[in-house]
Amino acid sequence: MSEVLRRGVGAIHKGRLRSSRVVTNSYFTRSAKELAGTAAVRLIDREGLQRYLDDYNQKLIEMFQAEEAEY
Template identity: 60%
Template structure:
C-alpha cells in the first residue's frame, strides 16, 4: 500500500500518515507499506516507520527515484521548459507573465512598472471553497 502526501515544502508529514498506512497494510494484507511525499517527515514519523517497517520516500528520495526511472529528463529541465498555468495578479487583476531574472524564472505582473507584484512559479494556488 502506498499513501501519497502532497504538502508545501514547509509542512512535514507527521506520524499519523505512518499510522494510517501501517493500518492499511494490515487491513489489505499487503506485504509493503510506503508513504511518499514531495516534502519531508517529522522525527516521530521516521521513528515509527522504522519500528513498523514502513518505507518513507521524502522529497530528495522522490527526485532521485524519478531520475532513476527516467534519466533522460532532469527535474530542473522539466521545470524550466514547462508553461505554468495562467494566473492573475492579486493586486491589480492583470495577467501574470513568466519573467527571467538572475537565472531564475518567476511570475511578474504584466502591468509592470505600474504594478510590481511578483511570485514564485511553483507557489501553491489556494482553491477557494464555496460558502455553505
C-alpha cells in the same frame, strides 16, 4: 504526523499489509521516522523522490535513444 502513515503502520501491524511506502514532496518528522521504524514502512522524502524520477527519466532517454538508433 500523517494519517496516511498511521494507516499504513496500522495495516501492517494488523497483518493486512506486509510492507508499505509513504511518499512526500517534503520531509518526514522525527516522530514519523520513528513510527515507520516500528513496521515495514519505507519513507520516501523529497530527495528520494527526486532520485527516483531522475533514474526513471534517464531510463526513458536511453530507451528512446536505442529506438532511434534502430532506424
